Amino acid sequence: MSSSGYxxxxxxxxxxxxxxxxxxxxxxxxSPPHDxxxxxxxxxxxxTVPCPYCATxxxxxxxxxxxxxxxxxxxxxxxxx
Numbered sequence: 001m002s003s004s005g006y007x008x009x010x011x012x013x014x015x016x017x018x019x020x021x022x023x024x025x026x027x028x029x030x031s032p033p034h035d036x037x038x039x040x041x042x043x044x045x046x047x048t049v050p051c052p053y054c055a056t057x058x059x060x061x062x063x064x065x066x067x068x069x070x071x072x073x074x075x076x077x078x079x080x081x
Contacts, residue, residue: 006022006024006025006026006040007020007022007025007026007066007067007075008025008026008027008028008038008075008076008077009025009026009027009028009056009058009069009074009075009076010027010028010029010030010031010035010074010076011027011029011030011054011056011074012030012031012073012074013071013073013074015056015071015074016056016057017048017056017057017058017059018056018057018058018059018069018070018071018074019058019059019060019061019064019069019070020058020059020060020061020064020068020069020074021060021061021062021063021064021065021066021067021068021069022060022066023042023043023044023060024040024041024042024043025040025041025058026038026039026040026041027039027041027051027053027054027056027058028076029051029053029054029056030054031076036053036054037053039051039052039053041058043058043060046060047059047060048060
């Protein structure tokens with residue numbers, strides 16, 4: 001997870017939808033240095049939500065952990081650089 005305590009996700013593949021195991025997270029767009037502002041997103045009661053910067057649609061999947069995503073390389077950790 002990031003130093004803020006929220007899982008962070010990226011969309012380097014440019015897929016339209018990423019399944020994640022959390023409802024509160026940060027979207028960074030793509031990997032640095034081409035990332036957009038790291039935006040906090042709270043899905044609340046929704047099962048899907050788009051990022052207002054990159055339009056990636058995030059779908060909550062309760063089968064995934066907070067450190068998982070589908071596609072798997074969408075989870076971002078500092079050591080991914």
